[in-house]
Amino acid sequence: MNRIRIVIVDDHALVRMGLTTLICDRPDMQVVGEASNLTQALRVIEETQPQIVLMDIRMPGESGIEATRQIVQRFPQTRVIILTSYSDDELVMRAIHAGASGYVLKQADNDVLLDAIQTVARGESLLDPATTTRLLHFVREMERKAEQNAFRDLSERELSVLAELAKGKTNAEIGRTLHLSEKTVRNHVSVILEKLHLSNRVELATYAVEHHIFDLVKRD
Template identity: 60%
Template sequence: MRTIRIMIVDDHEVVRVGLRALLERRPDFRVVAEAGSAEEAVQKALDHRPDVVVMDIRLPGGNGIEATRRIVEALPETRVIMLTSYAEDELLLEAIEAGASGYVLKQIGSDELIMAIERVARGEALIDPSVTPRLLRHVRAARRSAMASAFRDLTEQELRVLALIAEGKTNREIAQILFLSEGTVRNYVSSILSKLGLSNRAEAAAYAVEHNIKAYLDEGLGSA
């Protein structure tokens, strides 16, 4: 049976004692270190090289997110679970960007926490179900924002032309599909290349595919 080596980071001693008592009921869990501040967490992680760090966010001398970033950079094999009372969207995103493998709230049950540690130790990622919907909304919003930024300078008709270029259509085919003259299509193509800073149709097609123009048009973002 593989032993999972754990470090507990929380500025409240009573929380650390309670977590240690809970986790060490498991024969395959061993708490190798505790820390009560961000700086102490980083130093003890370097000293003990735990498999999993159970990390609070609010800590004296810094915060758990910055400590997580430093630990993950120095010890890529160490996984960090944020165990916190805070469900703010910004903190969740910052923790993920810092390299946390899990984000769970302190209201979690003891069995769920043990399962979370096991999963993270196996290399899985885990987000508390109560904050997952908000994370997904942020991801979708970021995706829409990125697509909108990629195509913001193009008119609706230019977007349609670009989408057809991405499908490999010729100017004649585009003209027939959009009921335009070939000369008008050529003008649109020139305008698209100029606005996007591209040199030719191949680059335009690659740009459209890379920034997912089909999804952009399907979601109606180009008609805003």
């Protein structure tokens, strides 16, 4: 049986000891190294070539997130599972962005961690179940804010003009819809182009649709 090779990175010796004891009871897993900081971790990983690193997210000096980033860059065949006592949505996002393949709370049952190791070793990714719903909400909220910020410099009138432009209307058609002169519409379009740092109507329309302008302005 090919055993899953694991390195534990945590600045608390008792935590490393507990994890080692838990893992060594499994015939399909083995702890091949330990480290208490990033420098040690990089050396041990280079020496042992583990499949999995169990990484404490908060350590003295370099954070577990920065350690994860460096490990993933230097050892692409090694996958990192973040361990933390903190159920923090921002930390989850930062850990994933750094390249972590898993995120498990230290309070989780032993079986949850062991299952996580097996899952990530198979090439899959996971999050602690308790964080998944909040993470999805967090992502949706960030997307919503990004969409709002995409048009934050536009006035209500400019937003209305842009929405009509995104429907493919000419300046004259926009003017008739919004009860504006064609010259006024043209001036609004010029200002919108400048505010959004875009070059032409096609770019404007594409930008508006990609940022869901019709969620902000009711579409007829």
